[in-house]
Amino acid sequence: MHDLNIEPLEELEITTKVIHEKIGRYEVDTIMTRRKGLHWLTEMSGERVLVDESATMDSGEKLGTTLCFTPHKDIEVSEEERAANRELIKKAAIKAMIDRGIW
Secondary structure, three states: OOOOOOEEOOOOEEEEEEEEEEEOOEEEEEEEEEEEEEEEEEOOOOOEEEEEEEEEEEOOOOOOEEEEEEEOOOOOOOHHHHHHHHHHHHHHHHHHHHHOOOO
């Protein structure tokens, strides 16, 4: 597995769980580790990235490791903006379900 060189800037909430899954012809126990809280990590390209949360899914030597993260943004979003964005998402989801005959 790639060394992420994690450098926490605050206390991280770390959760780990094992997920038994079938990927192609392989049955594997994937180890999923999530880290919530501001931290630096080194992505697969070698670039250092400041993130709000990250997750790794390690499916073993044959299938490898996946890294996902949410880059940190210094922009504070107000609760009103969040509510407006949630409303737009709801409207888009309803329209998509109506268009597909689900609703």
